[in-house]
Amino acid sequence: MTANNCGQTPQSGLRAKSLLRPRRTTRKVRVGELWLGGGEPVRVQSMCTTDTRDVDATASQILKVEEAGCEIARVAVPDMEAAKALGAIKKRIHIPLVADVHFDHRLALEAIRQGVDKVRINPGNIGSRERTEQVVRAAKERSVALRIGVNAGSLKILKDWDQWPDWSAQDWARQMVQEAQEQIAVLEDFGFRDVVVSLKADDLSRVLLANRLFSETFDIPLHLGLTEAGTLLPGSVKSAIAIGTLLMEGVGDTIRVSLTEDPATQTKAGFEILKSLALRQYGPDIVACPTCGRCEVDLFKIVRDFEKRLDQDPALFKKAQGKKIAIMGCVVNGPGEARDADFGVAGGKGVGALIEKGQLTRTLAETQWVDALVEKIEKKG
Ligand code: SF4
Numbered sequence: 001m002t003a004n005n006c007g008q009t010p011q012s013g014l015r016a017k018s019l020l021r022p023r024r025t026t027r028k029v030r031v032g033e034l035w036l037g038g039g040e041p042v043r044v045q046s047m048c049t050t051d052t053r054d055v056d057a058t059a060s061q062i063l064k065v066e067e068a069g070c071e072i073a074r075v076a077v078p079d080m081e082a083a084k085a086l087g088a089i090k091k092r093i094h095i096p097l098v099a100d101v102h103f104d105h106r107l108a109l110e111a112i113r114q115g116v117d118k119v120r121i122n123p124g125n126i127g128s129r130e131r132t133e134q135v136v137r138a139a140k141e142r143s144v145a146l147r148i149g150v151n152a153g154s155l156k157i158l159k160d161w162d163q164w165p166d167w168s169a170q171d172w173a174r175q176m177v178q179e180a181q182e183q184i185a186v187l188e189d190f191g192f193r194d195v196v197v198s199l200k201a202d203d204l205s206r207v208l209l210a211n212r213l214f215s216e217t218f219d220i221p222l223h224l225g226l227t228e229a230g231t232l233l234p235g236s237v238k239s240a241i242a243i244g245t246l247l248m249e250g251v252g253d254t255i256r257v258s259l260t261e262d263p264a265t266q267t268k269a270g271f272e273i274l275k276s277l278a279l280r281q282y283g284p285d286i287v288a289c290p291t292c293g294r295c296e297v298d299l300f301k302i303v304r305d306f307e308k309r310l311d312q313d314p315a316l317f318k319k320a321q322g323k324k325i326a327i328m329g330c331v332v333n334g335p336g337e338a339r340d341a342d343f344g345v346a347g348g349k350g351v352g353a354l355i356e357k358g359q360l361t362r363t364l365a366e367t368q369w370v371d372a373l374v375e376k377i378e379k380k381g
Pocket of ligand 1: 289290291292293294295328329330331332333
């Protein structure tokens with residue numbers, strides 16, 4: 001098989017799905033109207049950056065991430081005022097709401113009273129077994145799911161250490177799983193099964209090893225992510241490797257890409273990971289070339305403008321779902337690549353050839369490309 005000038009083989013259309021191991025079988029957990037695990041689609045979550053006490057700001061940020069496709073929204077609950085705001089937020093949104101609670105189990109109890117769909121607790125800082133028991137009892141009474149969120153940086157055991165332990169990634173993974181297991185035991189004593197677990201760290205090795213280890217033993221759905229992924233480009237790459245590797249191994253039921261970016265961007269990054277693995281559909285698959293010395297149109301601008309049109313028009317984005325659209329810089333490789341797409345454009349000197357199902361149908365000025373592609377999507381409806 002020879003690669004062409006763009007570095008893609010003629011088999012680049014081979015779907016990633018055929019490379020995935022079968023999904024791990026887990027129990028199914030209900031979170032509001034959604035189900036996690038048990039063969040359900042991998043769900044994409046995000047977390048608000050607003051002050052939860054500000055109901056207007058938080059509800060409108062959640063409505064915005066809903067538009068981006070986010071399926072579960074989490075909010076921080078740092079104090080009782082934030083906990084008491086949850087009921088009002090919940091009334092204004094359409095996706096399940098998760099309360100993120102650290103340190104004070106009373107906040108978890110209030111969040112449950114306010115009607116949230118899931119509570120995330122951190123076993124490293126929620127306190128005694130008795131406190132966890134109170135939360136479990138309340139969650140059971142109201143059929144609220146719990147997520148045991150274990151973070152490497154806030155493991156219980158670290159409280160007893162003056163210095164950061166000199167552990168291997170394997171040691172970290174074992175400790176993370178052990179602390180999750182201790183909390184699961186408390187939940188199981190109450191016959192509580194609506195639990196999801198996350199095992200996060202800021203580096204790949206601990207995340208991969210901990211999640212693999214956990215999935216070998218438990219049938220509990222896993223929420224995947226890094227604790228702090230970083231800024232857009234490095235954070236997306238790191239998250240795609242960590243989350244993507246586990247998903248390819250069949251591990252993971254819900255994901256969050258924790259970028260230093262707004263929650264809508266985090267949501268989009270999550271869906272792009274799932275789309276690359278053919279696990280979910282999310283808008284079109286835009287195959288744009290990187291350009292080279294052969295390109296004689298402003299391809300970067302054309303692609304940016306096209307993405308902007310899709311971004312600003314959710315109905316158009318939806319209509320383009322599942323379509324493969326090629327935007328290629330020249331006719332050397334462009335038509336070949338576009339042949340594998342539903343439709344596309346391949347550039348010449350300030351012009352382009354519209355290609356539909358492999359056939360060249362029209363010549364377009366460079367300024368007409370975006371409109372022509374939008375028109376094609378609209379017609380395909
Ligand atoms: S300009 Fe042509 S040869 Fe260069 S990367 Fe784009 S499609 Fe490939």
